[in-house]
Amino acid sequence: MSFFTADLISGLISNFIQFLLILLLAPLSGGIIKKVKALSQKRKGAPVLQMYFDLWKLIRKESVVSDTASWIFKATPYIVFAATAAAAFMVPVTTLVPSAISGDLLLLIYLLALGRFFMCLSALDTGSTFGGMGASREAMISALIEPSLLVSIFTVGLISGTTAVDQMMNTMKAVGVPLLHPVYILCFFAMIIIILAETSRIPVDDPATHLELTMVHEAMILEYSGRQLALMEYSAAIKQLIFLTLLVNLFLPTDQLVSLAGISGAGAAIPAVVIAAALALYILKIILASLVIAITEISTVKFRFFSIPNLAALSFILAFLGFLQYFVLGR
Amino acid sequence: MDSYFDILSALILLSSFLLVSHKRIKSYIKTFRIQSALIALTAGIMGIDSLIREGSFDILIVCVIIVLLKVIYIPRLLYRTYGTVEYKVEKDFYLNIPLLILICCGLVVFAYFSVSNIGSLDGAHLNLQVVNSFSVILIGFFFMISRKKAIGQMIGFLVIENGIFVTAFFSTHGMPFVVDIGIFIDMITAILIMGVMVTRINEKFESINLDKLKNLKG
Numbered sequence: 084m085s086f087f088t089a090d091l092i093s094g095l096i097s098n099f100i101q102f103l104l105i106l107l108l109a110p111l112s113g114g115i116i117k118k119v120k121a122l123s124q125k126r127k128g129a130p131v132l133q134m135y136f137d138l139w140k141l142i143r144k145e146s147v148v149s150d151t152a153s154w155i156f157k158a159t160p161y162i163v164f165a166a167t168a169a170a171a172f173m174v175p176v177t178t179l180v181p182s183a184i185s186g187d188l189l190l191l192i193y194l195l196a197l198g199r200f201f202m203c204l205s206a207l208d209t210g211s212t213f214g215g216m217g218a219s220r221e222a223m224i225s226a227l228i229e230p231s232l233l234v235s236i237f238t239v240g241l242i243s244g245t246t247a248v249d250q251m252m253n254t255m256k257a258v259g260v261p262l263l264h265p266v267y268i269l270c271f272f273a274m275i276i277i278i279l280a281e282t283s284r285i286p287v288d289d290p291a292t293h294l295e296l297t298m299v300h301e302a303m304i305l306e307y308s309g310r311q312l313a314l315m316e317y318s319a320a321i322k323q324l325i326f327l328t329l330l331v332n333l334f335l336p337t338d339q340l341v342s343l344a345g346i347s348g349a350g351a352a353i354p355a356v357v358i359a360a361a362l363a364l365y366i367l368k369i370i371l372a373s374l375v376i377a378i379t380e381i382s383t384v385k386f387r388f389f390s391i392p393n394l395a396a397l398s399f400i401l402a403f404l405g406f407l408q409y410f411v412l413g414r
Numbered sequence: 415m416d417s418y419f420d421i422l423s424a425l426i427l428l429s430s431f432l433l434v435s436h437k438r439i440k441s442y443i444k445t446f447r448i449q450s451a452l453i454a455l456t457a458g459i460m461g462i463d464s465l466i467r468e469g470s471f472d473i474l475i476v477c478v479i480i481v482l483l484k485v486i487y488i489p490r491l492l493y494r495t496y497g498t499v500e501y502k503v504e505k506d507f508y509l510n511i512p513l514l515i516l517i518c519c520g521l522v523v524f525a526y527f528s529v530s531n532i533g534s535l536d537g538a539h540l541n542l543q544v545v546n547s548f549s550v551i552l553i554g555f556f557f558m559i560s561r562k563k564a565i566g567q568m569i570g571f572l573v574i575e576n577g578i579f580v581t582a583f584f585s586t587h588g589m590p591f592v593v594d595i596g597i598f599i600d601m602i603t604a605i606l607i608m609g610v611m612v613t614r615i616n617e618k619f620e621s622i623n624l625d626k627l628k629n630l631k632g
Binding site: 263264265268269272392393395396397400401403404407408410411412 | 417418421423425427428431432435511512515516518523526530541542545
């Protein structure tokens with residue numbers, strides 16, 4: 084019984100609260116991006132909270148399933164949601180509170196890949212042409228972007244000596260301003276391209292289109308409706324927030340500012356004000372990152388599908404150069 | 415101070431990778447302009463440093479010359495040359511872009527293994543800066559042989575020049591002023607002659623694709 088110490092239980096509780104925060108905030112970043120895009124086109128746009136309303140509406144509707152669909156089609160939304168939620172459980176929103184479960188970044192990436200694998204299967208399952216096309220494109224994009232994702236993660240992991248997410252974030256916190264360091268700035272740029280590709284944003288895939296020539300992610304979830312569609316869209320939003328959280332917490336750490344201003348070594352008891360300030364900074368950073376993505380979406384066009392390898396090669400090179408700079412420079 | 419130069423050298427290297435990944439001549443010129451602006455920034459920081467420490471204006475003057483010459487005048491000249499030649503959509507490179515980028519990546523690794531064995535370069539920062547800027551020279555050479563059209567090859571030449579300048583700059587922290595001026599004069603002469611050549615090639619062969627120079631004109 085000594086396994087369940089007070090530390091473990093409080094750590095679990097803080098993990099759970101951070102997990103709930105990610106689940107709650109997930110639809111918000113998509114809303115911000117849509118609002119900024121609408122404002123740039125002189126439209127009023129949907130309210131920022133529109134995705135919450137949409138999800139609520141979809142959850143109460145019944146879902147229609149094709150006669151030819153097998154069990155994979157029905158199980159996929161739950162598998163995708165479970166995998167994404169498990170991945171969200173590993174991402175610390177703030178490093179001030181020590182977490183009980185430190186997730187491994189590789190596990191996180193491949194949990195998301197598991198979700199994507201089942202999404203591709205279910206898209207093939209109903210036998211519709213759009214689904215098959217979307218699945219093949221999605222598989223190609225993910226195969227192209229995976230090397231650069233892994234190399235950039237490994238570079239940061241090599242420096243911090245671990246692939247546990249919270250310890251990597253702690254290492255970056257000790258660096259201070261990582262963007263003033265040649266290794267991290269290259270990995271940061273690589274990560275931005277990776278996020279655009281992974282969360283199906285504009286240079287790679289247009290999230291707002293249903294044009295058969297261009298859609299990738301939308302083509303895969305085209306057959307879903309009702310509650311299942313809600314789960315799929317919600318998982319996509321959570322995945323986007325996971326990547327944004329990784330980006331801002333790894334490359335723009337702000338927790339050290341808060342702890343410097345607040346306690347500076349007061350030990351175990353961390354005042355609630357400090358944690359609230361850290362969370363406020365986190366939300367601010369997420370809004371900032373969403374703005375960056377929105378501006379990228381406004382200022383670029385969608386690439387031709389066969390130009391995506393160029394983008395992927397560029398992001399791989401960014402990550403690899405970062406690795407090489409680490410190699411040349413040493414720590 | 416050194417960490418700023420590290421970042422700038424990494425960004426200069428990155429801009430030459432961007433150059434390789436572009437398809438169109440206008441984007442080459444734009445990226446060349448960005449690279450030159452980064453070099454001018456480097457020279458500016460170094461110039462202010464030397465002004466404070468030694469009270470010499472040399473590097474600041476070099477910085478101003480870079481801005482005038484490489485950021486404003488030469489790109490404008492290239493745009494004008496590009497405007498006079500007939501526009502044709504043609505594939506400008508021999509290999510596809512991901513392969514080009516990966517070969518350039520191999521060049522950077524080669525630069526690392528060849529430069530890091532030089533004994534007189536001590537200090538990790540200097541090593542990093544020289545590796546990055548030496549890779550810019552190699553990428554410039556590679557860019558030059560991988561493009562078919564004359565303007566692309568001119569840009570390759572300019573990138574080689576940028577790389578040599580940056581390598582010298584990082585390893586010596588400012589060359590003698592006369593040497594810098596000599597290099598700039600050489601470069602601008604070369605670019606003017608090349609610009610005239612491109613126009614003449616275009617008049618004779620109705621294209622600036624240098625592959626077509628093999629054809630006989632009766």
